[in-house]
Amino acid sequence: MxxxxxxxxxxxxxxxxxxxxxxxxxxxxxxxxxxxxxxxxxxxxxxxxxxxxxxxxxxxxxxIPARLFGHKAGSGGRVEILIERLQPGNEARAQVGASKPLKPGGRIELDAGGEAEVLGRDGEFYHLRFHVDDALESWLLRAGRMPLPPYIRREPGVDDxxxxxxxxxxxxxxxxxxxxxxxxxxxxxxxxxxxxxxxxxxxxxxxxxxxxxxxxxxxxxxxxxxxxxxxxxxxxxxxxxxxxxxxxxxxxxxxxxxxxxxxxxxxxxxxxxxxxxxxxxxxxxxxxxxxxxxxxxxxxxxxxxxxxxxxxxxxxxxxxxxxxxxxxxxxxxxxxxxxxxxxxx
The missing domain is CATH 3.40.1780.10 (QueA-like)
Incomplete structure (x- = not known):
């Protein structure tokens, strides 16, 4: 088919x-x-x-409130992160939207505070380590945004x-x-x-x-x-x-x-x-x-x-x-x- x-x-x-x-x-x-x-x-x-x-x-x-925004440390280019899966040690597998691919060792300064370190990449997913002030799951509940599907043409609100x-x-x-x-x-x-x-x-x-x-x-x-x-x-x-x-x-x-x-x-x-x-x-x-x-x-x-x-x-x-x-x-x-x-x- x-x-x-x-x-x-x-x-x-x-x-x-x-x-x-x-x-x-x-x-x-x-x-x-x-x-x-x-x-x-x-x-x-x-x-x-x-x-x-x-x-x-x-x-x-x-x-999970899995959508985050930030910018590349140094260049300032805007970055969007969609976490795919939480992993031990405040790490996560994620999709990252940026103007250019991110390299291992690169850092993303997060709008909500803290930063994400790029550990590597496997296909379309990046391996990130988050340096934030709490366990990642708990921190996302405060700082993340609800990942509404792309066909919903509006920003998520409190009701979502x-x-x-x-x-x-x-x-x-x-x-x-x-x-x-x-x-x-x-x-x-x-x-x-x-x-x-x-x-x-x-x-x-x-x-x-x-x-x-x-x-x-x-x-x-x-x-x-x-x-x-x-x-x-x-x-x-x-x-x-x-x-x-x-x-x-x-x-x-x-x-x-x-x-x-x-x-x-x-x-x-x-x-x-x-x-x-x-x-x-x-x-x-x-x-x-x-x-x-x-x-x-x-x-x-x-x-x-x-x-x-x-x-x-x-x-x-x-x-x-x-x-x-x-x-x-x-x-x-x-x-x-x-x-x-x-x-x-």
């Missing part, structure tokens, strides 16, 4: 630039299997769409500090939110519990690579960035009990699918903590989940390829055409879809 096979036209005004006042007020496009018609609902309707005994699996990663996190975020390490989870608030979670729907959590720290375009025409040649995940023994047991009782496993977001698929061993879910580069596109059979709640994804993106693998490419593109026609809101702060597997997907 070619990258161009996953292109679609999207009016710019449908790209959501800010969240709705109420998380669960987002629209929900229900895409049943086969040729059944689409159903225009809202996320708050989810309890009525699920059954007692179903299991929702969330990603509990928490977004809360709204670009899920209400169940607890494990710090992501540089992008697992956006399907942004639709859930405490009232919706309570309604789901009252319905008898269970919940469980995995962790996958979403990396900066989630925004990187596919640069090869033959998608089979694309290589994903590595991301860290944890699928715990408790979640594995929840999935087994759910399936044994006839319940369904519903992933909240593509990151949950990637985590669970990475933890499969001979078709069976097993506890796993470590790195994944899994790339899911049509031809890959997703076995770990029975349904997927997800946002609308960018044209030609790996996430659009993943949902096409799950529900079928023609079915997904028909749903996207419907969503554009009905003026759904797209991408991170946009609306959602509830997908069931397509025939042969």
């Amino acid at each position: 070619k990258k161009s096979d996953f292109h679609y036209d999207l009016p710019a005004e449908l790209i959501a630039q800010a969240p709705l006042p109420e998380r669960s007020a987002s629209r929900l496009l229900v895409v049943p299997p086969g040729e059944a018609g689409f159903d225009d609902r809202h996320v708050r309707d989810l309890p009525g769409l699920l059954r007692e005994g179903d299991l929702l699996v969330f990603n509990d990663t928490r977004v 500090d809360e709204r670009y996190q899920t209400v169940f975020a607890r494990r710090v390490g992501a540089v992008a939110a697992p956006t399907a989870g942004l639709h859930f608030d405490d009232a919706l979670l309570q309604a789901l519990r009252e319905r008898g729907v269970q919940s469980g959590h995995v962790t996958l720290h979403v990396g900066a690579g989630t925004f990187q375009p596919v640069r090869v025409d033959d998608i089979a040649q694309h290589r994903m960035h590595s991301e860290w995940l944890n699928v715990g023994a408790g979640l594995v047991e929840q999935v087994r009990r759910t399936r044994a009782a006839g319940g369904r496993v519903i992933a909240v977001g593509t990151t949950v699918v990637r985590a669970l698929e990475s933890a499969l061993v001979d078709g069976e879910l097993q506890p796993f903590a470590g790195e994944t580069r899994i790339f899911i596109f049509p031809g890959y059979r997703i076995r770990s989940v029975d349904a997927l709640l997800t946002n609308f994804h960018l044209p030609e993106s790996t996430l659009l390829m993943l949902v096409s693998a799950f529900a079928g490419k023609s079915r997904i593109f028909a749903a996207y055409e419907h969503a554009v026609r009905e003026r759904y809101r797209f991408f991170s702060y946009g609306d959602a879809m509830l997908l069931w597997p397509g025939e042969g997907a």
